[in-house]
Amino acid sequence: MGVYEVLLPKRVVFGDVGAEKIGAEAQRLGATKAFIVTDESIRKIGVLEKVVTPLKAVVDVEIFDRVESEPTLQAAEMIASAARAANYNLVVGVGGGSVLDMAKIAAAVIANPRQPVTEFLGANKIANPSVPKLLIPTTAGTGAEATPYALVISEGKKKAIASPYNLADVILISPSFTATMPPEVTAATGMDAMSHAIEAVLSLGANPLTDSFALEAIRKVADNIEEAVMHGDNLDARLKLSIAAMLGGMAFGNAGVIAGHAAAHTIGARYKISHAKSSALTLPYIMEYNAPAAQEKLAKIARELGEDISRLTDDVAASKAIARVKGLLETLKLPTRLADLGVPKEALPDLADAMAKEKGYLARNPRKLELEDAVTLFERMWSG
Numbered sequence: 001m002g003v004y005e006v007l008l009p010k011r012v013v014f015g016d017v018g019a020e021k022i023g024a025e026a027q028r029l030g031a032t033k034a035f036i037v038t039d040e041s042i043r044k045i046g047v048l049e050k051v052v053t054p055l056k057a058v059v060d061v062e063i064f065d066r067v068e069s070e071p072t073l074q075a076a077e078m079i080a081s082a083a084r085a086a087n088y089n090l091v092v093g094v095g096g097g098s099v100l101d102m103a104k105i106a107a108a109v110i111a112n113p114r115q116p117v118t119e120f121l122g123a124n125k126i127a128n129p130s131v132p133k134l135l136i137p138t139t140a141g142t143g144a145e146a147t148p149y150a151l152v153i154s155e156g157k158k159k160a161i162a163s164p165y166n167l168a169d170v171i172l173i174s175p176s177f178t179a180t181m182p183p184e185v186t187a188a189t190g191m192d193a194m195s196h197a198i199e200a201v202l203s204l205g206a207n208p209l210t211d212s213f214a215l216e217a218i219r220k221v222a223d224n225i226e227e228a229v230m231h232g233d234n235l236d237a238r239l240k241l242s243i244a245a246m247l248g249g250m251a252f253g254n255a256g257v258i259a260g261h262a263a264a265h266t267i268g269a270r271y272k273i274s275h276a277k278s279s280a281l282t283l284p285y286i287m288e289y290n291a292p293a294a295q296e297k298l299a300k301i302a303r304e305l306g307e308d309i310s311r312l313t314d315d316v317a318a319s320k321a322i323a324r325v326k327g328l329l330e331t332l333k334l335p336t337r338l339a340d341l342g343v344p345k346e347a348l349p350d351l352a353d354a355m356a357k358e359k360g361y362l363a364r365n366p367r368k369l370e371l372e373d374a375v376t377l378f379e380r381m382w383s384g
């Protein structure tokens with residue numbers, strides 16, 4: 001028996017979260033001046049207003065709505081200077097993973113006025129605890145609301161700022177914030193959540209508690225994703241998918257993700273393919289690659305995916321899990337081959353080379369993955 005540590009956000013408020021609850025949470029955190037981080041699309045779909053109106057009733061509010069997807073270090077520095085412009089004592093992030101990550105950075109820079117964002121890169125580099133932050137996810141996928149990471153692109157690579165200070169003081173989850181997501185985004189982000197959960201189980205960093213979060217997340221995504229995609233107004237399915245995404249974040253925020261995300265980040269840093277789509281695409285291939293080293297874990301995953309494995313050997317159950325994930329991607333009409341996403345075949349050696357350098361992710365991968373394995377893997381992912 002080992003000794004394990006798990007870091008988690010402080011407070012989760014979820015369900016039918018109304019306006020009065022949003023204001024009350026800001027007051028509970030002692031806020032008087034809030035810096036809101038979001039993007040243009042969240043404003044356009046009307047979700048931002050649902051958050052800002054009740055906040056304005058209790059605190060002063062300033063809005064930064066220019067977060068781009070897959071933000072660079074330069075973009076993060078720009079948000080940092082806006083966050084330092086006044087004495088904010090609350091940061092509210094309203095959006096998808098990129099927005100929530102930038103909210104974490106904003107909360108950190110306010111408490112560390114002399115540290116540039118670049119000094120935060122790596123593990124435990126934020127000197128002073130961040131100002132309180134309230135994170136409101138508008139997608140059900142990244143799990144960013146629940147992780148101690150903020151990701152930025154620097155020198156063409158996705159790099160992590162890992163710190164317990166990045167964990168949320170409050171997470172607010174309500175299906176009313178995710179209900180406007182179109183079916184395609186619901187599908188891709190939901191399968192990103194699935195990839196976090198499955199990779200967290202397979203990770204060598206897994207422990208019994210992260211397994212509990214991840215296995216439940218797998219079950220909830222499998223049970224609800226098709227319904228949430230087909231009937232976006234089914235708020236019960238939406239809420240369950242959001243809980244699954246958060247549980248996935250709690251799992252991989254501690255156990256780490258593995259080779260699938262090494263590949264997805266490599267693809268995302270070079271091509272304008274959403275993180276959700278690329279990590280969903282890599283998932284069955286990464287399960288297949290790891291099967292020789294992780295049959296028992298894949299059998300457990302198969303059970304959570306709804307397969308009856310009672311009379312199956314682990315290797316047969318593992319192949320059922322892979323087939324089920326492939327089947328889900330096809331049912332949800334998500335891309336399953338890199339060739340279909342406009343990635344040229346000539347780019348594969350470079351992509352494989354970049355993936356093989358993602359040592360942090362690969363160190364947790366249950367099956368050793370060298371450059372030549374990465375080349376084969378990218379060829380498989382390209383041709384299907």
Ligand SMILES: [Fe+2]
Nearest residue numbers: 142192196279
């Ligand atoms: Fe992901």
